[in-house]
Amino acid sequence: MAVETRAQAAGAAAERRDRAVRAAVEQGLIDEGSPLVCLLDVAGIRASAAALTSAFTEALAPGTPVLHAFAVKAAPLVPVLRLLADAGIGCEVASPGELALARAAGVAPHRTVLDSPAKTAAELRDALALGIAVNADNRQELERLDALVAAAPTSSPIGVRINPQTGAGAIDALSTATATSKFGIALRDPGAREWLVRAYLDRPWLTRLHTHSGSQGVPLPLIAEGVRELRALAEEINAAAGRRQVDTLDIGGGLPVNFASDEETPTYAQYAAALREAVPGLFDGSYGLVTEFGRSLLAKHGLVLSRVEYTKATGGRPIALTHAGVQLATRTVYAPAAWPLRILPYDAKGNPLTGPPVAQDVAGPACFAGDLLAAARELPLLSPGDLVAVPDTGAYFFTAHYGYNSLPRPAIHGFTVTPAGGVRFTLARPAQSLSDITAEAGAALRDALL
Numbered sequence: 326m327a328v329e330t331r332a333q334a335a336g337a338a339a340e341r342r343d344r345a346v347r348a349a350v351e352q353g354l355i356d357e358g359s360p361l362v363c364l365l366d367v368a369g370i371r372a373s374a375a376a377l378t379s380a381f382t383e384a385l386a387p388g389t390p391v392l393h394a395f396a397v398k399a400a401p402l403v404p405v406l407r408l409l410a411d412a413g414i415g416c417e418v419a420s421p422g423e424l425a426l427a428r429a430a431g432v433a434p435h436r437t438v439l440d441s442p443a444k445t446a447a448e449l450r451d452a453l454a455l456g457i458a459v460n461a462d463n464r465q466e467l468e469r470l471d472a473l474v475a476a477a478p479t480s481s482p483i484g485v486r487i488n489p490q491t492g493a494g495a496i497d498a499l500s501t502a503t504a505t506s507k508f509g510i511a512l513r514d515p516g517a518r519e520w521l522v523r524a525y526l527d528r529p530w531l532t533r534l535h536t537h538s539g540s541q542g543v544p545l546p547l548i549a550e551g552v553r554e555l556r557a558l559a560e561e562i563n564a565a566a567g568r569r570q571v572d573t574l575d576i577g578g579g580l581p582v583n584f585a586s587d588e589e590t591p592t593y594a595q596y597a598a599a600l601r602e603a604v605p606g607l608f609d610g611s612y613g614l615v616t617e618f619g620r621s622l623l624a625k626h627g628l629v630l631s632r633v634e635y636t637k638a639t640g641g642r643p644i645a646l647t648h649a650g651v652q653l654a655t656r657t658v659y660a661p662a663a664w665p666l667r668i669l670p671y672d673a674k675g676n677p678l679t680g681p682p683v684a685q686d687v688a689g690p691a692c693f694a695g696d697l698l699a700a701a702r703e704l705p706l707l708s709p710g711d712l713v714a715v716p717d718t719g720a721y722f723f724t725a726h727y728g729y730n731s732l733p734r735p736a737i738h739g740f741t742v743t744p745a746g747g748v749r750f751t752l753a754r755p756a757q758s759l760s761d762i763t764a765e766a767g768a769a770l771r772d773a774l775l
C-alpha cells in the first residue's frame with residue numbers, strides 16, 4: 326500500500342472539507358434561518374487516533390502497556406469520546422462533568438485518568454471506588470488520599486503530578502512547567518526532590534508519576550525535557566525503594582497544532598522520535614506509558630461554518646458581519662496574536678470563493694468591538710449570503726462555548742464522505758434552543774428575587 330505523504334493527507338482533508346461545505350448547503354444544514362453550524366470530520370479524527378496509536382506502538386518495546394487518554398476538555402462531546410474509544414483511546418478527565426461524559430460514552434474506569442488541581446474529597450472517593458487512575462496535584466491532596474486509601478481498598482493506580490519547572494513555551498497562559506505554575510509538585514524547589522522520594526517510600530501504593538508541560542506553544546524539546554525529568558525521578562524512587570515501585574509514566578499531552586495550513590505537523594511520529602532522542606530508555610518497556618493528548622487529536626478536524634449576514638465598509642475597511650465570533654473562538658477574539666485562525670471563503674452555494682484579495686475584517690455577532698475572528702485579512706471580497714469557514718476549530722473552540730450575549734451553542738454534525746463522493750451528516754450535538762437558554766437563565770425561578 327502506498328504511504329500517504331503529509332501533503333497528500335492535507336490535500337485529502339481539504340477535499341473532504343470542500344465537499345462537506347457544499348453538502349451542508351445542499352442538505353440545508355446552513356441557510357438563512359440557521360446561519361451557523363459546526364462540523365467534525367470523522368475520518369480525520371480516526372486518522373489522528375490511528376497515527377497516535379501507531380507512533381507509540383512502533384516506538385515501544387512489544388507488550389509494553391500503553392493507554393492513550395484523550396483530554397476531554399479539548400472536545401467534551403459524548404459522541405466524540407465514543408468515537409475515540411472505538412479507536413482505542415481512553416479519557417483524561419479533570420472535573421466531575423468530564424468524568425460523567427466519559428462514563429456516558431462508555432469509557433471504562435481502567436481507561437480513564439483523573440487529573441485536576443482542585444479535586445474534592447468526594448471526587449477522590451468516587452474515583453477510587455470506580456478504580457479510575459488518579460494523579461495527585463499537591464501535598465495536601467496526597468494526605469487526603471492517605472486517609473481514603475486507608476479507609477477502603479482501591480484498584481486505582483495512583484500517581485503524583487510533577488512540575489519539572491523546565492520553563493514556558495510561546496503562550497504563558499498555557500505553559501504549565503514554569504517556576505511558579507499552579508500545577509503539580511515543583512521538582513526543583515529546595516528539598517522537593519527528597520520530599521517526593523520519601524513520599525513514595527512511605528506510600529507503596531504510589532505507582533505512577535505524571536507530568537504535562539503545557540498546551541500549544543510548548544516546543545517538542547521542552548516537552549521532552551519534562552519527560553526526561555519524570556523518568557529520572559522514577560529511576561531515583563525505584564532505586565531508593567529497591568523495587569520497581571513506579572511502573573507507569575503519564576507523560577501528558579501538549580503536542581502543538583499547526584493553525585497555518587492543512588498539514589498536520591508536528592506529527593506523533595516526530596514527537597515519539599523527539600522523546601526517543603531526549604529520553605533514552607523511555608520506550609524500552611521498563612515503564613508502562615499513559616499519554617493525554619487533546620488538541621492534536623481533534624483540532625484539525627473541526628470546522629465552523631457561518632453565513633455572512635451583512636457587509637459594510639467603515640473608515641475605508643470592508644467588514645463582513647457573520648454569526649461566528651467570540652462565543653466559538655473565545656481565545657482568538659481575546660488573544661488574537663496567540664490564536665490566529667484561518668478564514669476560508671465560500672460562495673452561497675458552498676463553492677470556494679475566488680476573486681482578488683481585499684483586506685477585510687471578519688466580525689462575529691457579539692456586542693463588543695473586539696469580536697473579530699480576523700482583522701484586515703486578505704480574502705476575496707465577501708458578500709451577504711456567502712459563507713466563511715473557520716478550520717482547525719475541533720478542539721477548545723466550538724466545544725468550549727462562551728455564553729456571552731446569550732448566543733446559542735450551535736449544532737455540531739459529524740460528516741463522512743462516502744465512496745461515491747456523497748456526504749453523510751450525523752448530529753453529534755443539537756443546537757441550544759431558545760427555551761434551553763431561558764431555562765438555563767433561571768426561567769423557572771422568575772419570581773425568585775421579588
Ligand SMILES: *Cc1c(COP(=O)(O)O)cnc(C)c1O
Pocket residue numbers: 396398399417440537539540541577578579580617618619620621
Ligand atoms: C489540557 C491537558 C492535556 C491536553 O493538552 P493538549 O494540549 O490539548 O494536548 C493533557 N493533560 C493535562 C493534565 C491537561 O491539563
